[in-house]
Amino acid sequence: MEHGHVTASAHTDPSDLVAEEARIKKANPNYIGVFVILGILTAIEIGLTTLFENTIGRVPILLALTVAKALLVVLYYMHLKFDSKLYAGFFGIGVFVFALPYVLSMVALLAPIQLVPVREAMPGAHGGEAAARPTRNPNAGPPLALNMEAGDYFFKPDAFDSNSGQIVRLTINNSGSVEHNFTLSGVTKDKSAEPWKDPNIAAEVVAHALAGSTGKGNFTAPAPGEYVFFCSIPGHAELGMHGTVVIK
Amino acid sequence: MAAVDKLEQGARRADEPLKGVLIPEHVETSTGLDHRKMVMWVFIASESIFFAALMATYLVNRDKVSLEEGPGHLDLAVASFNTFILLFSSLTMVLALQAIERAKKGRMIFLLVATAFWGLVFLGGQAFEYIELINNGITFDTNVWSSSFFALTGFHGTHVLIGIIWIVMLIIRALRGGISEHNHLAVELGGLYWHFVDLVWVVLFTIIYLI
Ligand SMILES: [Cu+2]
Numbered sequence: 258m259e260h261g262h263v264t265a266s267a268h269t270d271p272s273d274l275v276a277e278e279a280r281i282k283k284a285n286p287n288y289i290g291v292f293v294i295l296g297i298l299t300a301i302e303i304g305l306t307t308l309f310e311n312t313i314g315r316v317p318i319l320l321a322l323t324v325a326k327a328l329l330v331v332l333y334y335m336h337l338k339f340d341s342k343l344y345a346g347f348f349g350i351g352v353f354v355f356a357l358p359y360v361l362s363m364v365a366l367l368a369p370i371q372l373v374p375v376r377e378a379m380p381g382a383h384g385g386e387a388a389a390r391p392t393r394n395p396n397a398g399p400p401l402a403l404n405m406e407a408g409d410y411f412f413k414p415d416a417f418d419s420n421s422g423q424i425v426r427l428t429i430n431n432s433g434s435v436e437h438n439f440t441l442s443g444v445t446k447d448k449s450a451e452p453w454k455d456p457n458i459a460a461e462v463v464a465h466a467l468a469g470s471t472g473k474g475n476f477t478a479p480a481p482g483e484y485v486f487f488c489s490i491p492g493h494a495e496l497g498m499h500g501t502v503v504i505k
Numbered sequence: 506m507a508a509v510d511k512l513e514q515g516a517r518r519a520d521e522p523l524k525g526v527l528i529p530e531h532v533e534t535s536t537g538l539d540h541r542k543m544v545m546w547v548f549i550a551s552e553s554i555f556f557a558a559l560m561a562t563y564l565v566n567r568d569k570v571s572l573e574e575g576p577g578h579l580d581l582a583v584a585s586f587n588t589f590i591l592l593f594s595s596l597t598m599v600l601a602l603q604a605i606e607r608a609k610k611g612r613m614i615f616l617l618v619a620t621a622f623w624g625l626v627f628l629g630g631q632a633f634e635y636i637e638l639i640n641n642g643i644t645f646d647t648n649v650w651s652s653s654f655f656a657l658t659g660f661h662g663t664h665v666l667i668g669i670i671w672i673v674m675l676i677i678r679a680l681r682g683g684i685s686e687h688n689h690l691a692v693e694l695g696g697l698y699w700h701f702v703d704l705v706w707v708v709l710f711t712i713i714y715l716i
Contacts, residue, residue, distance in 0.1 A: 271657070288599050288600055288603065289596065290591065291596075292592060292595075292596040292700055295592050295628050296589065296592065297593065299589065301623075302586050302710075302711065302715055303581070303715075305715075306581065306714070307581070307713045315716075316716045319711055319716055321716070322516060322711075323707060323708060323710075323711040326705055326706065326707045327704055329596065330700055330703060330704045330707065331700075331704065333599075334595050334596075334598075334599045334700045334703075335696075335700045335701070335704075337699055337704025341538050343538060343543070344538075344542065344543070344546040346551070347543070347546045347547050347549075348546055348550050348705055349549045350550060351549070351551060351553045351554055352550070352553050355557070356553045356554050356556070356557035357552075357556045359554070359558065359561060360557050360560055360561045360564065362562035363562075363564070363565055364564050364565065366559065387649065436572055436577070447509050454659075465572060467572055467577045493580040496584070
């Protein structure tokens with residue numbers, strides 16, 4: 258395109274520049290509205306994290322919210338919704354052909370994200386097969402709220418009862434000087450009385466708390482039997498940080 | 506980059522009416538698109554791959570330490586505050602571009618100053634978080650988590666800093682008359698970079714503080 262019609266008074270106005278300005282003005286996105294939506298999505302994310310720390314399904318929801326926020330920024334603030342598809346193509350190839358597949362394959366290969374509970378794979382946490390699924394029990398009863406003190410190196414109380422299939426809402430208050438957690442053995446006590454000694458026994462870290470703080474977590478009581486719970490931080494269980502739960 | 510600089514200077518000269526030298530901001534290209542904006546998008550695509558590598562490293566290492574050794578000392582409140590700050594700075598940035606498109610240069614300069622200011626506030630929040638970690642004895646070489654964390658957030662923070670410098674340069678250029686409603690591609694390119702840095706933080710916030 259030529260710019261032949263230059264006059265003394267006018268700045269240069271190539272027609273494509275005019276067209277671009279017209280296009281952006283026509284699109285005229287509501288940037289403040291986009292910001293408000295981004296803020297609301299962020300507030301939902303923070304709420305999900307603080308209120309439902311160990312809830313199944315939280316992670317996929319958070320990832321979906323993050324994708325939604327990223328799309329809002331790219332489409333509106335970076336104008337990809339209104340701009341040439343060629344720009345979107347370059348960005349799309351970078352993100353969807355290289356960046357995302359790389360992150361997903363590294364995580365899938367080296368550190369599969371566990372949906373529940375958070376940060377299960379701490380030193381001392383036990384791998385192995387998942388704990389036996391609780392059977393449906395019509396007599397499970399309403400959720401059991403349980404407060405427990407975790408100190409150096411004890412649980413108080415160190416025994417409680419629950420019904421198979423019952424949801425246990427556990428709060429541990431760490432009165433000690435180091436981090437503690439509540440880990441539930443995946444097998445009954447008669448199969449392993451000291452599950453912390455055997456890395457092949459499945460165990461679930463239900464809740465953890467730093468020194469002087471509180472941790473929350475939920476679990477569903479497994480099949481009837483007597484189970485051991487303990488602190489999975491190396492050395493703590495040996496020092497007496499364990500107890501039993503009788504499930505009926 | 507030298508060719509781009511020459512073009513930028515040419516465009517700046519075009520703004521001085523007395524010299525009578527008129528070089529259009531949009532030069533003719535085979536795609537009909539501005540090469541500088543094209544280069545910016547290719548650069549952003551490569552940056553996303555760079556951050557993806559750092560994010561993957563963090564995700565792989567994040568559960569390898571106990572809470573006491575690092576992640577337990579992170580401050581969700583500070584990070585949440587920083588998230589809102591950076592999102593807001595993206596709003597002021599995009600409004601700055603809108604202002605110059607509508608020939609409101611003073612408004613654009615004010616909004617650019619606001620954007621740079623919120624960027625500095627973000628860096629302040631990040632410094633606060635770093636100091637908190639260091640006071641708890643967690644530094645870059647403490648463990649795999651701390652190395653991944655400081656590398657990831659450190660590179661992001663560096664990008665924020667570069668963004669602030671970029672915006673300050675835009676402000677100086679605008680004050681010298683180098684930016685007008687017909688010549689504001691520089692603002693758009695700086696904006697793309699700034700929004701990208703915001704975009705990276707949107708993802709970092711989730712993978713570091715939420716999941
Ligand atoms: Cu313990």
